[in-house]
Amino acid sequence: MRRRKLLAGLAATAATPLLGSGTAQADEALLGELLVTRLRDAMLGLGTATAAPSSPEPLITDFTRALTDFDACRYASLAVRLPRLIRVGHALYTSGDTTEQHTLLAKSYLLATRMFVKMDEQQLGWMAADRARQLAESAGDVLAVAESARQLAVLARKAGWHDQALSIALSAADHPDLRGTGPAGTAARGLLVQSASYTLARRGDRDGMRELTDEAAAIAKQLGGATLLRDHGGGFGPLTVQLHRISAENHAGDPHAALDAARAISLKALPSVERRSRALGDIAVTYDRLGRRSDCIRTLLAAERCAPQETHARPATKSLISSLLVSGPTSTELRGLAERSGVLV
Template identity: 95%
Template sequence: MRRRKLLAGLAATAAGPLLGSGTAQADEALLGELLVTRLRDAMLGLGAAAAAPSSPEALVTDFTRALADFDACRYASLAVRLPRLIRAGHALSASGDDTEQHTLLAKSYLLATRMLVKMDEQQLGWMAADRARQLAQSAGDVLAVAESARQLAVLARKAGWHDQALSIALSAADHPDLRGTGRAGTAVRGLLVQSASYTLARRGDPDGMRELTDEAAAIATELGGATLLRDHGGGFSPLTVQLHRISAENHAGDPRAALDAARTISLKALPSVERRSRALGDIAVTYDRLGRRSDCVRTLLAAERCAPQETHARPATKALISSLLVTGPTSTELRGLAERSGLLA
């Protein structure tokens, strides 16, 4: 009896004001915490199971909608849909050894990993990426295995394990299984090479970064310029490689080169709202590093118009806004953005 009361109390705590009634009617500044909390509980098997899709086909439809929510930065909706998808995927996978269900659950965990990385939740990110890898290997899904390797490389890089991040990404890029998967496999290889180049940027090797970025660009050109793999990090094309250059040049210590790369990009041509928002965030960082404060604030406001939930919830963006508040004169626009991001009372 005491154990049941304790569990009931914990469940009530987990369903407190932050989580609301399940409709994700949360303040946008709290959406990151909302998403992380719900994903954590779904991954740990905690809490009451939400209403789940009634069939494998319905689960596929729900995954498509979750991916659309991510691409559109509709994080309030994603905070409901993605944890439910993980719970339902486990329930359906437990009922049989269905390869398709394992593949879909692996993709759900990959989407969760991308969200957790964005929210700077590395511990849960490791868990999600490793589960994705195991499920993809069980299903024999070569592309999902490679994408899980890319996510693990991202997490290793964030942990400061640069040699390990490089090894994971480049080993996966050179894996012979990718050669038999056509254009999609070639695009995954490009994404993996691009990931390795970013690790070199973080390690302070601009020449190595540019060499690998040029290799990724050559792969994208070889594929004909079309955007492939929209569900793998937002796609791969010459345009997305150029987008990658902005952040890579920034971290390699050359914000002027980053700004040059940004000037070649048409934001409208990027494949999703999420990619456009990320580009604007990288450009804002570039202006900040160049000391162009007003341009930085203007770009952050453009990012907010593009994707308000992303701008208000993402820790990296909120950190930049916080820095602007304490390093120079503030404006009505900056203070308003900070307030909407939960940084001012």
């Protein structure tokens, strides 16, 4: 009953203007499902069509707002704004509109892919990433093509296709087109090398992971320490490489090294709420693997304070909370977090 009411309420928001506030009042434990449902329907062309604006400026503005929603982990708002962007983008694409608008649709699909990866929706992720790649290639947007390749490599890795994930990421990193795009192209190459590093971590190749991570760190240093490509996976710079080390060391089997990497990070210096939430989530996993249960719970509660909608909606976090509930004594704090996240106590 609660879910039917939630979906009915969300359907009513579709009639709001394109540049409206985009907020949807929803049970945060169901936000992930809600966002996935809306994006899926928009990609399939289901639901009420949205009138296209007479110029691209409103779309550009709304995409910026959608990206801001993602970075701030405001998924209730994103569940309204991003599906609508895809609907309008397709309306313009089928009418044969400009290359700029095709690029914007590609970027909307890339943002959708990142959300599908978070929500562990691999089939829809493949669909969105491949559409992004085709749109980026047709528009000749070198950076969007590189980011599409990175997302495809992420999905291949999650499917267990490690050789293919490595090939996709490293081939894209070596593509000559990136050399002509200045610092942004160099940053895109760093992100792709970092992705390949993470694949090696998932394959258990600790030495290979560290070698490629060090290469990514050298690229970040070469760029002067700034965070570039903020709309590509949260950006690329020394801090984001260090954030990558936490999860990579964990998956390569060395949680002590992961904790050392976490200690070297200033959470306040990370470029977005989403990146800080990711860091806290990775640190919580590290504590769990080290058997430090109270530190793990404390870190999850910190992640909830930082980004409640992300913490309550993300399947990986729900899985960790569920594991904590059955692996040891519970507390009022843990049971409350589980309830707010829709995890059965």
